[in-house]
Amino acid sequence: xxxxxxxxxxxxxxxxxxxxxxxxxxxxxxxxxxxxxxxxxxxxxxxxxxxxxxxxxxxxxxxxxxxxxxxxxxxxxxxxxxxxxxxxxxxxxxxxxxxxxxxxxxxxxxxxxxxxxxxxxxxxxxxxxxxxxxxxxxxxxxxxxxxxxxxxxxxxxxxxxxxxxxxxxxxxxxxxxxxxxxxxxxxxxxxxxxxxxxxxxxxxxxxxxxxxxxxxxxxxxxxxxxxxxxxxxxxxxxxxxxxxxxxxxxxxxxxxxxxxxxxxxxxxxxxxxxxxxxxxxxxxxxxxxxxxxxxxxxxxxxxxxxxxxxxxxxxxxxxxxxxxxxxxxxxxxxxxxxxxxxxxxxxxxxxxxxxxxxxxxxxxxxxxxxxxxxxxxxxxxxxxx
Amino acid sequence: xxxxxxxxxxxxxxxxxxxxxxxxxxxxxxxxxxxxxxxxxxxxxxxxxxxxxxxxxxxxxxxxxxxxxxxxxxxxxxxxxxxxxxxxxxxxxxxxxxxxxxxxxxxxxxxxxxxxxxxxxxxxxxxxxxxxxxxxxxxxxxxxxxxxxxxxxxxxxxxxxxxxxxxxxxxxxxxxxxxxxxxxxxxxxxxxxxxxxxxxxxxxxxxxxxxxxxxxxxxxxxxxxxxxxxxxxxxxxxxxxxxxxxxxxxxxxxxxxxxxxxxxxxxxxxxxxxxxxxxxxxxxxxxxxxxxxxxxxxxxxxx
Numbered sequence: 030x031x032x033x034x035x036x037x038x039x040x041x042x043x044x045x046x047x048x049x050x051x052x053x054x055x056x057x058x059x060x061x062x063x064x065x066x067x068x069x070x071x072x073x074x075x076x077x078x079x080x081x082x083x084x085x086x087x088x089x090x091x092x093x094x095x096x097x098x099x100x101x102x103x104x105x106x107x108x109x110x111x112x113x114x115x116x117x118x119x120x121x122x123x124x125x126x127x128x129x130x131x132x133x134x135x136x137x138x139x140x141x142x143x144x145x146x147x148x149x150x151x152x153x154x155x156x157x158x159x160x161x162x163x164x165x166x167x168x169x170x171x172x173x174x175x176x177x178x179x180x181x182x183x184x185x186x187x188x189x190x191x192x193x194x195x196x197x198x199x200x201x202x203x204x205x206x207x208x209x210x211x212x213x214x215x216x217x218x219x220x221x222x223x224x225x226x227x228x229x230x231x232x233x234x235x236x237x238x239x240x241x242x243x244x245x246x247x248x249x250x251x252x253x254x255x256x257x258x259x260x261x262x263x264x265x266x267x268x269x270x271x272x273x274x275x276x277x278x279x280x281x282x283x284x285x286x287x288x289x290x291x292x293x294x295x296x297x298x299x300x301x302x303x304x305x306x307x308x309x310x311x312x313x314x315x316x317x318x319x320x321x322x323x324x325x326x327x328x329x330x331x332x333x334x335x336x337x338x339x340x341x342x343x344x345x346x347x348x349x350x351x352x353x354x355x356x357x358x359x360x361x362x363x364x365x366x367x368x369x370x371x372x373x374x375x376x377x378x379x380x381x382x383x384x385x386x387x388x389x390x391x392x393x394x395x396x397x398x399x400x401x402x403x404x405x406x407x408x409x410x411x412x413x414x
Numbered sequence: 415x416x417x418x419x420x421x422x423x424x425x426x427x428x429x430x431x432x433x434x435x436x437x438x439x440x441x442x443x444x445x446x447x448x449x450x451x452x453x454x455x456x457x458x459x460x461x462x463x464x465x466x467x468x469x470x471x472x473x474x475x476x477x478x479x480x481x482x483x484x485x486x487x488x489x490x491x492x493x494x495x496x497x498x499x500x501x502x503x504x505x506x507x508x509x510x511x512x513x514x515x516x517x518x519x520x521x522x523x524x525x526x527x528x529x530x531x532x533x534x535x536x537x538x539x540x541x542x543x544x545x546x547x548x549x550x551x552x553x554x555x556x557x558x559x560x561x562x563x564x565x566x567x568x569x570x571x572x573x574x575x576x577x578x579x580x581x582x583x584x585x586x587x588x589x590x591x592x593x594x595x596x597x598x599x600x601x602x603x604x605x606x607x608x609x610x611x612x613x614x615x616x617x618x619x620x621x622x623x624x625x626x627x628x629x630x631x632x633x634x635x636x637x638x639x640x641x642x643x644x645x646x647x648x649x650x651x652x653x654x655x656x657x658x659x660x661x662x663x664x665x666x667x668x669x670x671x672x673x674x675x676x677x678x679x680x681x682x683x684x685x686x687x688x689x690x691x692x693x694x695x696x697x698x699x700x701x702x703x704x705x706x707x708x709x710x711x712x713x714x715x716x717x
Contacts, residue, residue, distance in 0.1 A: 104617050124620040137618035141636045151622035202622065
């Protein structure tokens with residue numbers, strides 16, 4: 030189910046090693062399953078991650094994303110399938126011999142050791158000379174901007190500082206792949222936002238491969254080159270963030286990432302039409318992967334819906350496609366956006382998100398107002414499953 | 415600094431309760447024993463003098479203090495019997511504590527590695543011997559260890575020994591009795607410390623290239639140190655003063671200091687000498703513990 034990126038316009042900085050035919054992946058997961066008794070945590074999952082990639086595993090809790098990370102780290106053994114790093118099967122390699130490192134969700138800093146000793150721990154296991162260990166620890170402390178905190182114990186640090194120590198400790202051995210398990214879950218929202226950009230910057234500068242597990246879709250969208258959306262141990266879609274959002278491959282992915290309005294219908298006889306939806310006949314410009322009369326779903330993101338107050342009608346409405354009359358049921362004011370809960374005359378619920386651009390007085394739409402709701406044909410996605 | 419939290423009057427009383435308890439049930443009895451140790455043995459009721467008597471007024475108090483002396487302590491120092499008993503007690507206690515640690519640590523560690531439901535059962539099993547009287551369990555050991563007892567019968571049946579060895583009245587019997595009786599006091603604090611150990615720390619150590627056996631020395635053992643210290647103190651201190659086990663299982667060669675106190679009190683009726691032995695024992699135990707605690711606290715602050 031690994032989809033080759035068809036549209037390179039969605040990639041970040043044109044970086045798309047997965048689209049190159051002859052490139053060997055750094056990490057290859059081959060039909061891996063993991064069962065805990067009756068429960069199937071990871072189900073026949075195959076995946077490739079390339080050198081230098083920032084790869085995100087995204088899914089609801091219990092989808093198997095953390096189990097997959099622990100399989101790569103070696104804390105769990107696959108029930109079947111193989112995991113290869115640089116073409117070498119990791120199966121017989123115990124965790125302490127794998128050239129991957131993990132940053133734990135709880136950070137798992139050793140409470141009895143200082144910040145320096147925590148970072149040096151991995152280097153000491155390699156038996157490096159003391160001078161080299163000290164130099165590399167100092168480099169790491171500088172990298173995470175904790176130079177003056179080396180002698181402190183973890184309990185003497187703030188949450189954000191602890192997070193950076195955990196990052197430094199997992200980076201100091203220069204792993205082939207760095208595994209990050211919900212690395213920012215314990216940070217407050219503002220710090221999380223800053224840290225996401227710092228993490229991206231760090232990954233790019235060091236040229237390392239990161240695999241991050243997160244349940245926070247905005248975090249995955251921000252940091253990742255590609256996102257693997259998981260559900261119940263399976264991959265639902267693997268693609269760059271923009272592609273996941275703009276071209277979800279299923280109703281499940283469309284609904285999981287962001288919000289979506291879905292309308293069931295049939296492919297019309299006339300090209301680019303969907304018949305029989307709850308909004309009537311809809312015009313779409315995107316590709317339709319289905320035969321005429323097949324059941325499909327038209328998906329429209331809330332921010333792609335336009336609302337025109339009834340008073341403006343009818344002159345502006347003349348050429349507007351995909352347009353119906355609706356009533357404003359509720360408004361959620363978020364500051365930058367307002368969310369409008371709407372209901373059509375036929376009783377179909379919808380939501381629209383409108384950016385609050387103009388001055389507050391200019392927004393003419395209020396509770397119980399009648400509005401013309403419309404979306405452009407190229408804003409609609411046609412989903413076949 | 416944080417502002418001083420407001421304490422209600424009730425909280426103040428509750429805070430003083432443990433101190434009051436210690437004063438009434440530890441400090442006062444200790445002062446009484448200390449006073450007796452400074453007195454002279456007498457054929458009287460009570461069997462020592464001087465006796466504190468307020469009815470004689472100021473001169474009575476003065477003559478009371480004049481009657482106190484360090485004679486008993488000088489006597490203790492001059493008689494090698496007591497010095498040997500002290501050394502023997504400390505030696506048995508130290509060696510027993512070491513054995514308890516070596517046996518108790520793997521037991522506690524193994525319990526933490528079982529599923530949570532089984533853990534509860536195993537902890538109950540560890541403390542299950544407490545449901546039977548301590549004295550009965552020691553008598554049971556006398557029966558097990560006697561010449562034609564189950565232990566020797568087993569050893570003979572398995573052809574491990576040809577002649578049944580004598581167990582009772584030996585050091586070995588005392589060690590068996592002590593280790594058996596004190597094992598729960600070692601296992602429980604160790605279990606409490608090991609159970610708190612975050613499993614992800616062990617995974618982090620493995621992830622950073624540390625093999626399992628080295629993880630034990632680098633992570634598990636240092637983090638369970640509070641449990642090791644608590645368990646060792648909990649065993650070492652009462653073992654030094656142990657009376658019943660060496661009296662019932664040991665012989666003349668295992669004369670511990672508890673037996674010395676008993677014979678002074680009840681056989682010789684020399685309360686002042688017995689009290690002096692007891693006071694020296696308390697000092698012997700308290701001094702190293704205070705120094706150790708002080709060091710441990712400083713270490714914790716420094717680390």
